[in-house]
Amino acid sequence: MNKFKVVLTKEKKQKPNPDTLKFGTVFTDHMFVMDYEPEKGWHDGRIVPYAPLELDPAASVLHYGQEMFEGLKAYKTKEGKVQLFRPDMNAKRTNNTNERMCMPHIDEDVYVDAIKALVKIDSEWIPDKKDTALYVRPFMIATDNYLGVSASKTYKFIIILSPVGPYYESGLAPTKIYVENEYVRSTPGGTGFAKIGGNYAAAMKAESKAHEMGYDQVLWLDAIEKKYVEEIGTSNAFFKIDGQLYTAPLYGTILPGITRDSMITVMRDWGYMVNEQRLAIEDVFKAAEEGKLEEVFATGTAAVISPIGELFWNDKHVVINNNEIGSLSQKLYDELYGMQIGEKEDIRGWIVAVE
Template sequence: MKDHQIEINLATTRKEKPAFDKLEFGRTFTDHMFIMDYTEGKGWHEPRIVPYQPITLDPAATIFHYGQTVFEGLKAYLTQDEKVFLFRPNKNFERLNRSSARLCMPELDEELALEALKELIRVDRDWVPNLEGTSLYIRPFIISTEVHLGVSASLNYQFIIILSPVGAYYKEGINPVKIAVETEYVRAVKGGTGDAKTAGNYAGSLKAQEVSGKAGYSQVLWLDGKEKKYIEEVGSMNVFFKINGEIITPELNGSILQGVTRDSIIQLLKHWNLPIVERKISMDEVYQASLDGKLEEAFGTGTAAVISPIGEFSWKNEKLIVNNGQTGQLAKKLYETLTGIQNGTEEDPFGWTVEV
């Protein structure tokens, strides 16, 4: 499969680009997309770059009925010297394959997937925005396409990559967001699909998100599905707490997404010799730390927002204000360092960036 040549079919007309200072997240898409097909017995075949276009599927395609789909999210950044950098893309394709394995879907050749992504970005390079805080968001995904209404793993799939120039994920930017702690609905349990990046996890989270959004909260903080006691993650982010000088993040337990940004932050904190612990942490512990004046900072980490400080939690009719609702020094330093590495203005001691 590594010998497959990527066929390139360029668009005859190009879209009008949006103003890069007015970008919304995930609303605008570039001129081209990558597609590759999978057929049982043949494997992955026909890798191609084509003009961005609707995809046509049979009404009985299994994706519509049984939800076999996985996806990823990563970004490309334009450096000051006009280079285009990807940030740890290998980790995203590794996770895509782990998600695929959980959903009985065929794994990709990660080297081919990365080369396809690089080629697609080269074709649509002028869509990479050049303003501070902007980037080219990358959405690789796989869908099941077999025409069959039996409940079984599909025999056919498509792997697709689309690109979208974006600004900040949250309207607050690097300013603190307000988070509602979810006590009624459950996102995932150990043994389920919580550690896979699959659409069903997000569909199941929408009701809680809708309720909290109407109450003025940006996101939901999920607790464990069994006891509704231990903190897991925010809807689109992993979560960290700084309590009495120690940084704590929930340990990976089979129902928490293994975030690439999460791992990067842990490595950065260790590099700085700061105390970072991965362990169970309950909402009761966070609440008590808040009462004792020991809850110094809280922030989320993820590809879309990078670092998102948390200024307030709503939990059981209580409001926990963190750091007077201000961005903490640690969150600010992490944000500036990580985005600096991503866009080439900070030294990259870890070898995380990959030039397109």
């Protein structure tokens, strides 16, 4: 394990009440920071008290958005062990994002070691109530003080931690989804597969429109034909039609979700046919009319699974599985969350202990 310099806080903050925890509003006592310069590479990895950053107003991240972020969770088992779920996948995805964004690669072992070291120091912040966890947010920002448009030469890599409750206050209750056919999220050749703030900023308009109309989230369609389903807000989308599963393929326009990958593996192990192929929204609605649309669910780190109870597209409206969580969605949630909190056996080597 890599060793990092540690400066402990002199004033520990008060921990939040685990019963009323929201998502992403409270932050722990420490953060990890590491700097990049072309001559030195990544250097000076350190854990320091959580504090505001000092940035020059000309820092290029503030103008051209050269930055990226990740998200994963640390869990505490009943026995008090601390564990992460597939953090190596976040490290790999970070490097894929960085490649697209002209940002420097980061050694995957250093990345995972930094997460482990920080989580260990702040492990008393991990809530252990059901459906709570410690959310880990690694991110990288371009720090050159330069107003020209070009890749920065210097960067900061930072990790912060936030004890969180359920992503949706309603927990596993089915959500209402608006199928967006005006705005688009990403195009082939664009940055849809990269985890960068720009993708999310550009999606806010459609999301606020959906919220105003009474929907929880947006289901994006492909940008060229506005025909094929892509992903939902901050999660990947799965459709169970006549016993088979469908989810959008990875051809650059959707985020390759780690939960998506895990669900596909688990479902295939259970004998389900999972098709990573384009699925027309029209066919989803047709399947619903024919009584073959059995379940729709979204997958992501924040909520693990979020069942979809209603879809609205082009003045058409369908209710899925009587607006109740489907049996497969529930089984997948129990399996993955069970593994994450150490109550189900980890037969695939996905759990990484923080010791």
